[in-house]
Amino acid sequence: MNKNKLLKIIISACILIFLTIFLSTIGSVNIPINEIFSSLIDRSSTSFSIIYLIRLPRNILAVIVGMSLSVSGVLLQAVMKNPLSDPGITGVSSGATLMGLIVMLALPSLTPILSILVFLGGFITCVIVYTISWKNGISPIRVILAGISVNSILGAGISLLSIIFSDKIQSVLLWLNGSLAGKSWESVQSIFIYIIIGLILAVCFSPMANILSLSDETVSSLGFNINIIRLILSSIAVLLASITTSVVGIIGFIGLVVPHISRLIIGSDHKYLIPFSMILGGILLLGTDTISRTIIQNIELPVGIIMSIIGGPFFLYLLRKKS
Amino acid sequence: MIEIKNLKINYDKIPIIKNLSLLIKKKEIVSIIGPNGCGKSTLLKSIAKLINPISGYILLDGSPLSSFSEKSLSKTLAILSQHNTSPEDITVKQLVTYGRSPHKNWFEQYSKKDYEVISWAILHTNISNIQEKKLSNLSGGERQRVWIAMCLCQKPDILLLDEPTTYLDIGHQLELLTLIRELNKRLGITIIMVLHDINQAARFSNHIIMMKDGNIIADDTPDKTITKENIKNLYNIECHISKDPISNSKYVYPLDLSI
Ligand SMILES: Nc1ncnc2c1ncn2[C@@H]1O[C@H](COP(=O)(O)OP(=O)(O)OP(=O)(O)O)[C@@H](O)[C@H]1O
Ligand SMILES: [Mg+2]
Numbered sequence: 301m302n303k304n305k306l307l308k309i310i311i312s313a314c315i316l317i318f319l320t321i322f323l324s325t326i327g328s329v330n331i332p333i334n335e336i337f338s339s340l341i342d343r344s345s346t347s348f349s350i351i352y353l354i355r356l357p358r359n360i361l362a363v364i365v366g367m368s369l370s371v372s373g374v375l376l377q378a379v380m381k382n383p384l385s386d387p388g389i390t391g392v393s394s395g396a397t398l399m400g401l402i403v404m405l406a407l408p409s410l411t412p413i414l415s416i417l418v419f420l421g422g423f424i425t426c427v428i429v430y431t432i433s434w435k436n437g438i439s440p441i442r443v444i445l446a447g448i449s450v451n452s453i454l455g456a457g458i459s460l461l462s463i464i465f466s467d468k469i470q471s472v473l474l475w476l477n478g479s480l481a482g483k484s485w486e487s488v489q490s491i492f493i494y495i496i497i498g499l500i501l502a503v504c505f506s507p508m509a510n511i512l513s514l515s516d517e518t519v520s521s522l523g524f525n526i527n528i529i530r531l532i533l534s535s536i537a538v539l540l541a542s543i544t545t546s547v548v549g550i551i552g553f554i555g556l557v558v559p560h561i562s563r564l565i566i567g568s569d570h571k572y573l574i575p576f577s578m579i580l581g582g583i584l585l586l587g588t589d590t591i592s593r594t595i596i597q598n599i600e601l602p603v604g605i606i607m608s609i610i611g612g613p614f615f616l617y618l619l620r621k622k623s
Numbered sequence: 624m625i626e627i628k629n630l631k632i633n634y635d636k637i638p639i640i641k642n643l644s645l646l647i648k649k650k651e652i653v654s655i656i657g658p659n660g661c662g663k664s665t666l667l668k669s670i671a672k673l674i675n676p677i678s679g680y681i682l683l684d685g686s687p688l689s690s691f692s693e694k695s696l697s698k699t700l701a702i703l704s705q706h707n708t709s710p711e712d713i714t715v716k717q718l719v720t721y722g723r724s725p726h727k728n729w730f731e732q733y734s735k736k737d738y739e740v741i742s743w744a745i746l747h748t749n750i751s752n753i754q755e756k757k758l759s760n761l762s763g764g765e766r767q768r769v770w771i772a773m774c775l776c777q778k779p780d781i782l783l784l785d786e787p788t789t790y791l792d793i794g795h796q797l798e799l800l801t802l803i804r805e806l807n808k809r810l811g812i813t814i815i816m817v818l819h820d821i822n823q824a825a826r827f828s829n830h831i832i833m834m835k836d837g838n839i840i841a842d843d844t845p846d847k848t849i850t851k852e853n854i855k856n857l858y859n860i861e862c863h864i865s866k867d868p869i870s871n872s873k874y875v876y877p878l879d880l881s882i
């Protein structure tokens with residue numbers, strides 16, 4: 301155990317918990333901090349419903365979504381041995397998007413099971429990508445190439461749907477760009493258990509992710525079946541990404557950027573990298589979501605857009621600072 | 624004992640090893656020599672099951688290599704590859720520790736014995752003073768010794784070494800080859816290594832395999848294989864051969880390229 305790294309993880313976890321609660325007081329109506337606890341007593345008060353029924357569940361959702369997308373990114377970067385990988389390359393996002401559009405635009409009667417269908421859309425697309433790239437095992441470059449082709453085919457489908465249903469596209473734009481608006485405890489409940497399981501598995505399997513940083517030949521000669529390792533880690537990553545997408549839509553960038561920032565701060569040992577990315581991802585999405593709901597009065601901006609606007613320059617700054 | 628019969632290996636449909644048969648006895652030190660690109664590394668990798676042959680077979684103590692799982696093979700056979708990659712910020716100790724994984728299940732804690740093996744490997748490869756350093760901050764020779772330490776942690780019966788002395792200065796070359804001989808003598812580890820220095824091969828091995836264009840052109844004791852004709856055949860050079868005054872093994876002085 302490296303005390304220094306452990307300390308970083310503990311401190312960032314404390315920051316995350318503090319922010320989750322504190323940011324629940326900020327919004328169109330600012331609530332004094334001391335009412336966080338006092339409002340608990342009077343459950344009929346407005347501050348109670350604003351904090352505990354509206355903002356807290358949304359913040360918690362932001363945190364777990366941020367966590368799972370970041371961890372998904374870390375795992376896929378390890379599997380692909382490519383620092384530019386993110387959940388999108390496996391086809392999860394485009395599969396989920398296409399399914400979301402089909403349901404919302406063409407088959408609105410299926411809306412009650414939208415989440416499940418979106419999850420399946422993402423998951424099945426990913427299975428297809430892995431199946432067509434399989435040849436005596438998983439080769440990262442083949443997965444990436446298969447992912448690009450499948451993404452472009454599905455992308456065409458997405459464009460086509462948007463054109464055919466151009467009159468209705470307005471209503472799904474928010475979902476397409478990823479949004480946490482109006483999410484309640486129900487949304488949190490629907491994914492919480494799966495995400496916690498996924499995150500725990502990711503932490504447990506962190507030694508596997510470490511092994512993959514050696515060359516394929518070394519991994520095999522140390523007695524590991526590299527295909528099984530790649531499959532296990534990919535499955536965890538894809539589950540995490542497709543579950544979150546099914547509830548909040550497409551939030552890009554975080555799965556790419558958080559692993560990088562985390563690596564700069566805590567190094568590439570996955571034993572620390574996975575927990576730290578998890579916490580940092582939570583903080584980042586929570587912060588971004590708070591900005592997206594407060595920056596313009598009475599207007600909700602999609603969190604995915606804010607993420608890209610803030611994340612891009614910040615990432616460039618970090619890269620420059622490092623070199 | 625390793626028995627290779629009619630081995631054929633292709634890379635992208637191009638035959639590299641065409642029809643190779645070979646017998647390697649237990650507890651020997653075997654050196655493979657031959658010009659660049661003749662297939663030495665390919666042969667080693669196929670013995671380590673990192674490449675699958677098109678046809679032919681390899682028997683390890685009588686059982687076909689294909690019947691071994693990665694795990695069971697990694698407990699008896701370790702390979703030091705010619706090129707190795709590792710993450711930038713891994714420490715020497717962490718990397719060496721990976722060498723114990725063949726003997727562990729996932730999530731299994733390392734026991735006292737594992738740590739003893741790790742210390743033993745670190746001690747014998749002479750890297751105790753750098754064990755807390757990051758691998759990326761080491762010299763080429765130091766790095767090579769770390770990789771060898773990792774192989775030793777596997778506690779193999781058969782050790783395959785692809786150009787183990789590259790990057791090492793002459794002192795460390797000698798030290799490493801002496802260590803290899805010690806491992807062979809004391810622990811009875813079978814050593815199969817690729818060397819480019821014929822004189823070191825002559826001095827440190829019981830057996831020399833000469834390879835050219837994916838075929839074996841000579842396979843015998845150093846005294847019998849190291850001849851002017853064979854050296855000329857392999858490297859296209861003229862040479863003078865005499866005896867090393869200390870070890871009494873054959874010693875090759877290259878003279879000039881053959882015309
Ligand atoms: N992965 C690969 N794909 C295609 N061809 C390869 C591959 N690896 C090796 N080769 C080719 O196979 C031949 C034998 O390669 P090998 O690495 O076995 O040579 P070698 O005897 O170890 O040479 P050196 O002394 O330079 O290490 C070479 O011609 C090489 O170009
Ligand atoms: Mg070679």
